[in-house]
Amino acid sequence: MSDILIVTEHRRGEIRPVSYELIGCGADLASKTGGDLHVAVISGEVDEMAAAFNRDGVDVIHTVADGDEFNHDIYRQAIAHLVEDVDPRFVITPQSVNGMDYAPAVATDMGVPLVTDAVGISLDGEQLTVTREMYGSKVETTVAVAGERAVITIRAGEWPPIESGGSAEIEVVDIDIDESAIGSTVTGFAEMAAGDVDISEADILVSIGRGIDEEENLDIVHELANTLGATVSASRPIVDAGWLPKNRQVGQSGKTVSPDVYIAIGISGAVQHVAGMKGAKTIIAINNDSNAPIFDIADYGIVDDLFDVVPALTEALA
Amino acid sequence: MKVLVTVKEVATVEDTFEIEGTAIPERYLEYDLNEWDDYAIEEAVQLAEAHDDVEVVSVTIGPPRVEETIRIALAKGVDRAIRIWDDELADYQLLDVPAKANILAEVVAQEDPDIVFTGVQADDDAFGATGVALAATSDYQWAAVVNQFELEDDGTVSVHRELEGGIEELTEVQLPAVFTIQTGINEPRYASLRGIRMAQQKEIAEVTLADLGLDIDAIDGALEVTSMAEPETESEVTLFEGDASSTASQLVDLFDDLGVIDA
Ligand SMILES: Cc1cc2nc3c(=O)[nH]c(=O)nc-3n(C[C@H](O)[C@H](O)[C@H](O)COP(=O)(O)OP(=O)(O)OC[C@H]3O[C@@H](n4cnc5c(N)ncnc54)[C@H](O)[C@@H]3O)c2cc1C
Ligand SMILES: Nc1ncnc2c1ncn2[C@@H]1O[C@H](COP(=O)(O)O)[C@@H](O)[C@H]1O
Numbered sequence: 001m002s003d004i005l006i007v008t009e010h011r012r013g014e015i016r017p018v019s020y021e022l023i024g025c026g027a028d029l030a031s032k033t034g035g036d037l038h039v040a041v042i043s044g045e046v047d048e049m050a051a052a053f054n055r056d057g058v059d060v061i062h063t064v065a066d067g068d069e070f071n072h073d074i075y076r077q078a079i080a081h082l083v084e085d086v087d088p089r090f091v092i093t094p095q096s097v098n099g100m101d102y103a104p105a106v107a108t109d110m111g112v113p114l115v116t117d118a119v120g121i122s123l124d125g126e127q128l129t130v131t132r133e134m135y136g137s138k139v140e141t142t143v144a145v146a147g148e149r150a151v152i153t154i155r156a157g158e159w160p161p162i163e164s165g166g167s168a169e170i171e172v173v174d175i176d177i178d179e180s181a182i183g184s185t186v187t188g189f190a191e192m193a194a195g196d197v198d199i200s201e202a203d204i205l206v207s208i209g210r211g212i213d214e215e216e217n218l219d220i221v222h223e224l225a226n227t228l229g230a231t232v233s234a235s236r237p238i239v240d241a242g243w244l245p246k247n248r249q250v251g252q253s254g255k256t257v258s259p260d261v262y263i264a265i266g267i268s269g270a271v272q273h274v275a276g277m278k279g280a281k282t283i284i285a286i287n288n289d290s291n292a293p294i295f296d297i298a299d300y301g302i303v304d305d306l307f308d309v310v311p312a313l314t315e316a317l318a
Numbered sequence: 319m320k321v322l323v324t325v326k327e328v329a330t331v332e333d334t335f336e337i338e339g340t341a342i343p344e345r346y347l348e349y350d351l352n353e354w355d356d357y358a359i360e361e362a363v364q365l366a367e368a369h370d371d372v373e374v375v376s377v378t379i380g381p382p383r384v385e386e387t388i389r390i391a392l393a394k395g396v397d398r399a400i401r402i403w404d405d406e407l408a409d410y411q412l413l414d415v416p417a418k419a420n421i422l423a424e425v426v427a428q429e430d431p432d433i434v435f436t437g438v439q440a441d442d443d444a445f446g447a448t449g450v451a452l453a454a455t456s457d458y459q460w461a462a463v464v465n466q467f468e469l470e471d472d473g474t475v476s477v478h479r480e481l482e483g484g485i486e487e488l489t490e491v492q493l494p495a496v497f498t499i500q501t502g503i504n505e506p507r508y509a510s511l512r513g514i515r516m517a518q519q520k521e522i523a524e525v526t527l528a529d530l531g532l533d534i535d536a537i538d539g540a541l542e543v544t545s546m547a548e549p550e551t552e553s554e555v556t557l558f559e560g561d562a563s564s565t566a567s568q569l570v571d572l573f574d575d576l577g578v579i580d581a
Contacts, residue, residue, distance in 0.1 A: 096482065097482060100447065100450065100462045100463060101462035102450070104450035105451070108416065108419065114415045114451065117445070117446065132444075133549065134443060135330065136330070138331050138335075143412070143543055153447075183459035183491065183492045186489050187489065191485055236501065285555075291333060293549070296549065300572060301555045302569070304562060305562075308561075312563050312565075313569055313570070315566070316563070316570045317570060317573075
């Protein structure tokens, strides 16, 4: 019981990059437990994906061909089968939207602790400790996990992806899916409407967050953007409130942008926001909370009230 | 039809705070209704408004303090509330997901709801997992990260699950089921004065672990916080100082250096 089982992710025929990070995370843990790294590939073009996952550190790749797209009931049954087979000490999945849809059920089925959204994992002798963030990323906590086994979900972008080839064994797994236990059916996908502008094409983004407080206040942001020749984007709460359309949302569930300059105004820098803009060349943050996590990734910052700084900036530019 | 909504009171830390040991002292914390649960409450109340005979019940695990937050839920249209607490729970700094799911599952067993709405995640602990763990524990169907919800005439539910990158998954789910609700699914109402008045008359049932037939072992937390710190940053942020007109002109100089404006 020293093996590691990781569950890879794909969508609509494409491997999700976090899968290669899972391999990095899993290989590291396996080297500490002295066990093997097992990779689960469930649904879709499993043979093709298994070939892609044959990378350094991987010992066995298990393919379960049932289903085309992600369905949590199939994942749940497939993982239960593999857990029985492999007897892993740790099961590791991504803290993705789909990971959030099955990992808690896997932990429940196994009757083991669940630690989600890990940014660090360490194993000291037998003691597992996991590092995670709390209070909107303002603090980092380490938690000691009791017992031998655990299900852990990891945050994307925290472990190095494994890029080079390996020599894993591929095992085709035949399971009898219990159709009666499938309570949900995926009927299709929808894509967000393209809308008037494509923020991912913009060179300069003036991006506004909850700090703007009221819809009327958006005027000062539009004025700044006009003066600067920039495009306005936003964090999620602004879009949730209906103040800007969804195609202006930057982040995990919105757009990924990489402008020359990204000006984050009244945005705290939650992980799901940062996921969409960390590729910007220059990041400037305006926020009156010097502890806001956005300053951890910003190149330049102003710790001040946006209602003072933004109009002053527009004026200075005019 | 009965709808159960899980409601958590979350802590937010003030701009300046300290960490003492493995916790942030009370004086730096403010408490509020979890943002995601606000949307879950709204979804439940809208369902009750759109259909006959829908009872909306909320459940919260939390100390007496959380009653204030529960009253907000009641003022927004929740019919009655359940608050679970036990002195033994106070000993746990962090209630982990299986523990919460085991407690909430007893309420699901007693109330037998058709639909459970939870938030996608609690803003403070950010496990993002309690809803699905509850579904698995209660043997309910589920869908996580739901940003569109439609109860069909045949008693199934059609949802959109909000995946990454602006893609939504369209899924049909059989009831009974748990749905973890994403922000933006609706427009949460403000509690009206009338709602606030009426909330005073509504019941908040206080329930102990023993009342639920649980003893502390059943929820013995597997996670123990061993350290807490402000994250170390690798970034070298350059801060502009001074009053707004001074920082603004420093920014203009920066724009000039970056070549994004012709000053
Ligand atoms: C599955 C999932 C997907 C998500 N996807 C996304 C996504 O795609 N994009 C996204 O953005 N979020 C996303 N989120 C939400 C994310 O977790 C945060 O809730 C969100 O990013 C917070 O937005 P914010 O920074 O604008 O608001 P807050 O976190 O509330 O921050 C507001 C900031 O404004 C500052 N402020 C307040 N007043 C002033 C003032 N007068 N002057 C200057 N500063 C001020 C405050 O100090 C604070 O830092 C997602 C969450 C989940 C669970
Ligand atoms: N103590 C609690 N009491 C009631 N509901 C809770 C509690 N903790 C979590 N929940 C629910 O579970 C959701 C997800 O929480 P979490 O998994 O902790 O991020 C929250 O949005 C709540 O709806």
